[in-house]
Amino acid sequence: EAGVAQSPRYKIIEKRQSVAFWCNPISGHATLYWYQQILGQGPKLLIQFQNNGVVDDSQLPKDRFSAERLKGVDSTLKIQPAKLEDSAVYLCASLGLLEQYFGPGTRLTVT
Amino acid sequence: DQQVKQNSPSLSVQEGRISILNCDYTNSMFDYFLWYKKYPAEGPTFLISISSIKDKNEDGRFTVFLNKSAKHLSLHIVPSQPGDSAVYFCAASVGSSNTGKLIFGQGTTLQVKP
Numbered sequence: 001e002a003g004v005a006q007s008p009r010y011k012i013i014e015k016r017q018s019v020a021f022w023c024n025p026i027s028g029h030a031t032l033y034w035y036q037q038i039l040g041q042g043p044k045l046l047i048q049f050q051n052n053g054v055v056d057d058s059q060l061p062k063d064r065f066s067a068e069r070l071k072g073v074d075s076t077l078k079i080q081p082a083k084l085e086d087s088a089v090y091l092c093a094s095l096g097l098l099e100q101y102f103g104p105g106t107r108l109t110v111t
Numbered sequence: 112d113q114q115v116k117q118n119s120p121s122l123s124v125q126e127g128r129i130s131i132l133n134c135d136y137t138n139s140m141f142d143y144f145l146w147y148k149k150y151p152a153e154g155p156t157f158l159i160s161i162s163s164i165k166d167k168n169e170d171g172r173f174t175v176f177l178n179k180s181a182k183h184l185s186l187h188i189v190p191s192q193p194g195d196s197a198v199y200f201c202a203a204s205v206g207s208s209n210t211g212k213l214i215f216g217q218g219t220t221l222q223v224k225p
Contacts, residue, residue, distance in 0.1 A: 004154070042115070042200050042215025043155065056212055091154055099145075100213070102154030 002026065004103035006092050012109045018080035021106045025073070025094030031055075033100065034067055034077050035091040043091055049075065082110045114138045115203050117216035125224050130188040132219050134201035137182065141203040145213070146175060146186050149198045158199075159186070191223045 005024040013019050025032050030051050035043035046065065048055040051072040060067070064083070069075040079086055089105040116135045124130045132146075142163035147155035161168040161175045161184070168175050174187045188195055198218045204211040 040217065042117075042202070042217050043213075044215070045212050048212065093154070099157040099160075102147075102156070104152065104154050 004092055004094055004101055006090075006103040006106055008106055009104065010107050010109075012111065013082055015084055015110050016081040018078065019082055019108060020076050020078045021090050021092075021108075023075045023077070023092030023103060025075075025092070026096065026101055029094035029096060029101075030072070031095035032069060032075050033093040033095070034075070035093065035102075037089045037091055037105070039088070046077070079108075082108075084110050086110050113217075114141075115201060115214050115216040117199075117201060117219045119219050120217070121220040121222070123222045123224065124191050126193055127190045130186075130191045130195065130221055130223065132186040132188075132199050132201075132221065134184045134186075134216050135182060136184075136203050138203070138205075138214075139182070140205045141214075143204045143211075144175070144177060144184050145202045145204075146173075147200045147202060147215075149200065149218070155200060188221075191221075193223050193225050196221055196223050 007022050032049045034046045037043045046060045047057040047067045049069045052069045067077045087110045089107050091105045093100040093102045114137050145160040146158040148158045149155040159170050159173050159175050161177050177184045198220050200215050200218045202213040202215045204213050
């Protein structure tokens, strides 16, 4: 089966610019997650969706980050405006029967 | 507040020997623990898990041990192979499955030398 798809794979922007990431989960997976992984740290959950509803967004910096999953399939994560500390890999994952399947991530560099 | 800690950033072992990766946690509410493996430029992939009602789970060359009283878990890889070279993350969740919020450690980079 096809894995979790993410695009773009790499993005370089200047601070105060905006950026969006896209994720397409494995077909049929109702639960989708966005994680932020800063260099030298483990992934940190930003938001969890069940179909098109938000289950947990307690660690999403809502003043600058937003995410949506309008049709309960693919999802976008947006940062506006970006800060230097947002430089990280943004991972999308979807939940199968027993485990979370991760995409390859989008590496964001904010200069 | 680092609830899950992997205190060894890196580990180097010889091919064929045992690799032992360690993880400590502070939240006694965690009751499901997982190990993920990550190669460069790829997302983490699930390796093995253990429920808090067990103290050991084995899958081929990989065994996870859980010591609840010490709030400590470890991953043993025997025998280690060069293809095992990767970053290993331990993770924990409240709840009895993988569906909840996962808290990850910082990761340990394992290098297996031929």
